[in-house]
Amino acid sequence: MTVRTGHPAKGLSRIQERNRSRIIEGGLAEFSRFGYSGTTIEKIAVSTGMSKSNLLYYFSSKAAIYEAVLAHILDVWLAPLRGLDPDKDPATELAAYIHQKIKMSAERPEASRLFANEVLQGAPRIQRVMEEDLKSLVEEKSEVIRHWIRLGKLEAIDPVQLIFTIWAMTQHYADFQTQIQILTGKTLGDPDFRKDAEMTVTRLVLRGCGLELKDGADQGDAA
Amino acid sequence: MTVRTGHPAKGLSRIQERNRSRIIEGGLAEFSRFGYSGTTIEKIAVSTGMSKSNLLYYFSSKAAIYEAVLAHILDVWLAPLRGLDPDKDPATELAAYIHQKIKMSAERPEASRLFANEVLQGAPRIQRVMEEDLKSLVEEKSEVIRHWIRLGKLEAIDPVQLIFTIWAMTQHYADFQTQIQILTGKTLGDPDFRKDAEMTVTRLVLRGCGLELKDGADQGDAA
DNA sequence: TGAAGACTTGACCAAACGGTCAAGATGATA
DNA sequence: TATCATCTTGACCGTTTGGTCAAGTCTTCA
Numbered sequence: 001m002t003v004r005t006g007h008p009a010k011g012l013s014r015i016q017e018r019n020r021s022r023i024i025e026g027g028l029a030e031f032s033r034f035g036y037s038g039t040t041i042e043k044i045a046v047s048t049g050m051s052k053s054n055l056l057y058y059f060s061s062k063a064a065i066y067e068a069v070l071a072h073i074l075d076v077w078l079a080p081l082r083g084l085d086p087d088k089d090p091a092t093e094l095a096a097y098i099h100q101k102i103k104m105s106a107e108r109p110e111a112s113r114l115f116a117n118e119v120l121q122g123a124p125r126i127q128r129v130m131e132e133d134l135k136s137l138v139e140e141k142s143e144v145i146r147h148w149i150r151l152g153k154l155e156a157i158d159p160v161q162l163i164f165t166i167w168a169m170t171q172h173y174a175d176f177q178t179q180i181q182i183l184t185g186k187t188l189g190d191p192d193f194r195k196d197a198e199m200t201v202t203r204l205v206l207r208g209c210g211l212e213l214k215d216g217a218d219q220g221d222a223a
Numbered sequence: 224m225t226v227r228t229g230h231p232a233k234g235l236s237r238i239q240e241r242n243r244s245r246i247i248e249g250g251l252a253e254f255s256r257f258g259y260s261g262t263t264i265e266k267i268a269v270s271t272g273m274s275k276s277n278l279l280y281y282f283s284s285k286a287a288i289y290e291a292v293l294a295h296i297l298d299v300w301l302a303p304l305r306g307l308d309p310d311k312d313p314a315t316e317l318a319a320y321i322h323q324k325i326k327m328s329a330e331r332p333e334a335s336r337l338f339a340n341e342v343l344q345g346a347p348r349i350q351r352v353m354e355e356d357l358k359s360l361v362e363e364k365s366e367v368i369r370h371w372i373r374l375g376k377l378e379a380i381d382p383v384q385l386i387f388t389i390w391a392m393t394q395h396y397a398d399f400q401t402q403i404q405i406l407t408g409k410t411l412g413d414p415d416f417r418k419d420a421e422m423t424v425t426r427l428v429l430r431g432c433g434l435e436l437k438d439g440a441d442q443g444d445a446a
Numbered sequence: 447t448g449a450a451g452a453c454t455t456g457a458c459c460a461a462a463c464g465g466t467c468a469a470g471a472t473g474a475t476a
Numbered sequence: 477t478a479t480c481a482t483c484t485t486g487a488c489c490g491t492t493t494g495g496t497c498a499a500g501t502c503t504t505c506a
Contacts, residue, residue: 015453015503034344037261040493053455053496062494113343116398120336120343121257123401130405138406160407161423168395169388175339176391178346182353183361184383200384200431208427238473238483263463276485279465453502463492472483 020058020068022048027069032110035117036066063125070118070126073111074133080104081137081163086144090154091211094166095202101170102198106188112174138163155210162209169201243281243291245271250292255333258340259289286348293341293349296334297356303327304360304386309367313377314434317389318425324393325421329411335397361386378433385432392424 012020026048030039041062045052059065080100084093105112118126142159149156173180173188180186186193206213235243249271253262264285268275282288303323307316328335341349365382372379396403396411403409409416429436 013452013503019453035258035260035340037258038344041495042493051455052494054453056495057453057455060495116339116343117258119399119402120339121261123405127405130402134402135406157426158419158423161419164395164399164403164420165392165423165427168391168399172387172391172395176342176387179342179353179357180387182346182350183358196381196384197387200381200388203380204388204427204431207430207433208423210430236474236482242483264465265463274485275464276466277483280483280485283465285464447506449504449506451502451504453500455498455500457497457499459494459496461493461495464490466489467487468485469487470483470485472481474481475479476477 016058019050019054022050023055023058023065024069024072027065028073028110028114031066031069032114032117035121041065067125069114073108073114074126074129076108077104077111077115078134078137081141084141084144086147090145090148090209091206091214094205094209094211095214098166098170098202098205099198101166102173102188102194102201105170105174106194109174109177109188112171116171116175157209162205165208166201166205169204173197239281242273242277245273246278246281246288247292247295250288251296251333251337254289254292255337255340258344264288290348292337296331296337297349297352299331300327300334300338301357301360304364307364307367309370313368313371313432314429314437317428317432317434318437321389321393321425321428322421324389325396325411325417325424328393328397329417332397332400332411335394339394339398380432385428388431389424389428392427396420 023044026044027039029047030044033039034043039062041055042052044065045055048055055065059068080097083100084097115126118124123130138160141163145154145157145159145162148154177187184193188194188197203213246267249267250262252270253267256262257266262285264278265275267288268278271278278288282291303320306323307320338349341347346353361383364386368377368380368382368385371377400410407416411417411420426436
């Protein structure tokens with residue numbers, strides 16, 4: 001019942017490979033939009049152009065599809081945090097991390113929403129992954145932040161809280177896209193809006209850590 | 224089909240008043256945990272100790288219960304933002320707003336999760352409320368922030384982005400409670416953790432706006 | 447080319463769900 | 477206490493949904 005971070009089974013035929021990924025793709029679209037309960041196998045089938053029976057030939061159950069989707073997204077979803085490099089400059093690294101997270105929210109909002117849905121409901125199916133993989137990753141990267149603090153490159157701040165606030169702000173643009181669109185008429189798909197969003201988050205985070213805003217590229221007018 | 228902010232119908236009998244609020248209470252618990260599709264009338268019935276048929280005596284349908292829950296929560300949920308006072312000091316006001324939002328996330332996490340669930344799925348049932356009430360509220364309060372900026376009391380910042388980041392960070396503690404609990408073992412229910420969370424968010428926001436942290440009360444050791 | 451295995455599908459099933467209804471229990475009122 | 481409206485419930489219904497199955501089609505490869 002638990003999602004594994006492991007790699008997909010090998011030795012699949014061409015057809016299997018193609019169809020499984022089509023199902024995962026369609027499943028992601030549906031599950032992220034309607035949640036687990038709100039999604040039916042039939043709807044996934046329609047969205048992939050396959051028959052319901054055929055989905056159940058490739059995956060033994062609805063839950064199996066869901067877990068495959070989750071596992072498929074997990075690695076790419078956690079990649080940005082993995083990239084945090086202790087040997088580089090904290091301002092550069094944090095800005096780069098925020099950039100990656102905003103990029104993810106802009107380009108793969110469904111992935112963000114899928115996790116939001118899952119966690120919101122108590123993370124019943126990814127609890128194990130979170131307790132193991134994610135927890136150790138967060139601890140490792142917290143240590144990176146503490147390392148910077150020890151070196152005097154960063155003001156003292158609770159590393160875990162810092163990570164939470166970055167997650168919160170960046171993922172908010174994907175998870176609450178509907179609300180943002182209603183209130184501003186825009187989404188991260190709009191380049192200007194995306195720039196504003198990234199700049200605001202970066203500004204809050206860097207200043208919150210006592211770092212200077214190094215304005216990479218152009219950032220329009222803020223003052 | 225649309226939720227109204229209006230006040231509950233009057234002229235209800237004692238029994239109606241009591242049972243309707245019991246149903247709304249139970250509905251909030253279930254809907255916020257499992258989303259609309261994941262919640263059954265039967266489950267709400269069990270959680271309130273009433274029969275399924277009886278719920279349908281008080282509310283004509285599952286959707287009607289859901290909308291009643293949403294309407295019931297909406298006012299209290301938006302109250303903190305309404306309190307933002309243009310005539311007071313921005314640092315005080317922003318800190319107070321964050322304090323209220325954190326308090327809400329700590330004391331009524333289900334309310335936060337209910338909205339998160341709803342917005343995540345495209346806000347199909349509160350779209351109108353958001354387009355009208357929420358949008359005008361946000362515009363009004365954006366103007367307050369611009370007012371502060373004009374007076375030179377606040378650094379230039381996009382007001383809407385600022386509001387979004389505050390929502391994102393404060394609500395994150397409620398919406399992602401499960402994840403936070405897995406990673407830290409704590410929730411906002413823990414006074415120390417709550418203090419850390421509030422301090423981190425306040426610090427990021429105030430510094431992000433070029434304001435000084437006025438450390439109200441005690442705030443432990445951060446340096 | 448033909449047989450074996452892989453793939454695909456429509457018909458079907460049982461359980462769960464939202465909602466109706468008629469009949470009975472309870473409360474208010476005179 | 478008698479009467480009437482309110483309240484409560486279990487039995488029931490049609491639909492939806494996850495999942496099975498047997499039968500048919502397409503690939504692959506000797």
